Amino acid sequence: MTDIETMDREALAALQLLRFKRAVTTALKTPFYKKRLQGVGIRSAEDLKTLEDIRKIPYTTKEDLREAYPYGLLAVDKDDVVRMHASSGTTGTPTVIYQTQHDLDRWTDLTARSLVAAGCGRSDVFQNMMTYGLFTGGLGLHYGAEKLGMLVIPASSGNTKRQFQLMKDFGTTVVHATPSYMLHMYNRIEEMGYSLNDFKLKKALVGAEPHSEEIRQKIEKLYTIDVYNSYGLSEMNGPSVAFECTEKKGMHLWEDSYYLEIVDKHSLEPVPDGETGELVLSILIRTATPILRYRTRDLTSIIPGKCACGRTSRRINRIVGRTDDMLIINGVNVFPSQIEEIIMKMTEVGTNYRIIVKKEGVLDKLIVQTEVGPSIFSDDARDINALKNRIAENLRASITINPAIELHEPGMLPVQQGKAIRVVDERRKPV
Numbered sequence: 001m002t003d004i005e006t007m008d009r010e011a012l013a014a015l016q017l018l019r020f021k022r023a024v025t026t027a028l029k030t031p032f033y034k035k036r037l038q039g040v041g042i043r044s045a046e047d048l049k050t051l052e053d054i055r056k057i058p059y060t061t062k063e064d065l066r067e068a069y070p071y072g073l074l075a076v077d078k079d080d081v082v083r084m085h086a087s088s089g090t091t092g093t094p095t096v097i098y099q100t101q102h103d104l105d106r107w108t109d110l111t112a113r114s115l116v117a118a119g120c121g122r123s124d125v126f127q128n129m130m131t132y133g134l135f136t137g138g139l140g141l142h143y144g145a146e147k148l149g150m151l152v153i154p155a156s157s158g159n160t161k162r163q164f165q166l167m168k169d170f171g172t173t174v175v176h177a178t179p180s181y182m183l184h185m186y187n188r189i190e191e192m193g194y195s196l197n198d199f200k201l202k203k204a205l206v207g208a209e210p211h212s213e214e215i216r217q218k219i220e221k222l223y224t225i226d227v228y229n230s231y232g233l234s235e236m237n238g239p240s241v242a243f244e245c246t247e248k249k250g251m252h253l254w255e256d257s258y259y260l261e262i263v264d265k266h267s268l269e270p271v272p273d274g275e276t277g278e279l280v281l282s283i284l285i286r287t288a289t290p291i292l293r294y295r296t297r298d299l300t301s302i303i304p305g306k307c308a309c310g311r312t313s314r315r316i317n318r319i320v321g322r323t324d325d326m327l328i329i330n331g332v333n334v335f336p337s338q339i340e341e342i343i344m345k346m347t348e349v350g351t352n353y354r355i356i357v358k359k360e361g362v363l364d365k366l367i368v369q370t371e372v373g374p375s376i377f378s379d380d381a382r383d384i385n386a387l388k389n390r391i392a393e394n395l396r397a398s399i400t401i402n403p404a405i406e407l408h409e410p411g412m413l414p415v416q417q418g419k420a421i422r423v424v425d426e427r428r429k430p431v
């Protein structure tokens with residue numbers, strides 16, 4: 001545990017103010033924040049005297065990041081940037097985050113710190129089952145795990161059989177995966193010719209998608225391991241924004257690096273500790289892409305009181321939902337509007353559609369139901385299948401998920417009196 005993790009709250013507040021001011025100085029170097037901050041009379045960091053003054057700064061939203069694409073939020077010379085990560089967006093415009101080597105080093109420190117909090121050490125063998133690429137889960141966790149000195153297996157996601165083989169051959173003791181993938185893997189162990197006794201697994205770190213305490217316990221029981229919650233978002237670098245320690249009583253949000261607010265989702269005023277609201281975060285440790293008061297859309301609450309582990313960063317509860325309609329399907333973020341845009345561009349598709357998300361076994365399944373002209377049904381079955389494949393392929397190219405497509409005759413899908421209900425998420429049923 002590093003000193004910064006056990007700092008008393010007063011010293012932490014002083015550090016936050018110092019770092020927030022620095023973040024404002026950085027932000028003022030970007031065209032986006034220059035305009036934003038000057039609009040509310042903030043011309044230099046000296047206009048912030050106390051942490052309270054932070055509330056003068058307007059919120060930043062995902063739409064703002066999209067508008068600033070590609071360089072509106074860049075605060076350093078392009079030559080100083082060494083990495084970028086991006087996530088797909090509702091309109092096809094991605095949001096992009098740049099990092100300098102300094103920024104990556106700070107993120108790596110946080111990841112190493114998070115892994116230590118969850119009880120990992122240098123004698124562990126760490127298999128990272130998060131996707132390597134533009135998604136932050138792969139590389140983000142990778143460097144932190146290396147820094148900690150674990151043997152890192154960069155397995156990336158998918159290919160369950162290979163995951164088992166790696167786990168067995170190299171004696172993997174810790175994995176990071178989505179909770180749904182942990183459950184999915186369990187069901188395949190025997191079928192793929194393995195048994196739990198082949199593995200030395202001790203813990204799973206799970207995140208990137210919402211899951212209940214019941215799911216955690218289920219994974220713990222099935223594998224006889226410890227499971228810890230891992231939270232983050234690409235706008236705040238990625239993983240290691242908040243992580244559970246071995247007490248398993250909520251996630252420490254690393255407050256020396258992120259300024260934390262929880263606000264009422266309607267009034268946007270702060271809520272008292274313990275009450276659920278929208279998590280708003282400012283990153284205090286990044287120089288290439290500053291983001292201040294970002295509305296994460298994630299709903300959570302602060303857990304009052306101190307943690308027995310001795311870390312002084314406050315803890316947040318597991319995420320209980322989102323304020324927007326973003327769906328998280330097997331860890332991949334999808335907005336219903338992305339699906340609508342793609343299918344509605346296809347002339348064969350009618351006016352009504354529905355998006356169904358359900359559990360198939362332990363994984364999420366996306367079904368897109370669309371109405372099509374009646375003539376298609378009188379055609380050859382091969383034409384129907386070809387159309388289904390075309391729709392699926394167009395969607396897959398945009399949202400990276402392979403959906404099942406169901407075609408319906410006009411008027412067959414339900415129509416609502418008021419607002420259309422386009423999304424039926426059947427996963428919310430109790431497990």
Ligand code: DLL
Binds near residue numbers: 137232233234298322
């Ligand atoms: O999911 C970063 C990440 C990678 C986190 C690996 C943890 C582990 P995004 O793709 O930008 O980034 O998605 C961020 O996913 O706003 C939440 O809605 C959701 N999310 C992430 N972790 C959790 C979690 C990565 N532990 C969005 N519990 C966030 C619930 C989570 N939801």
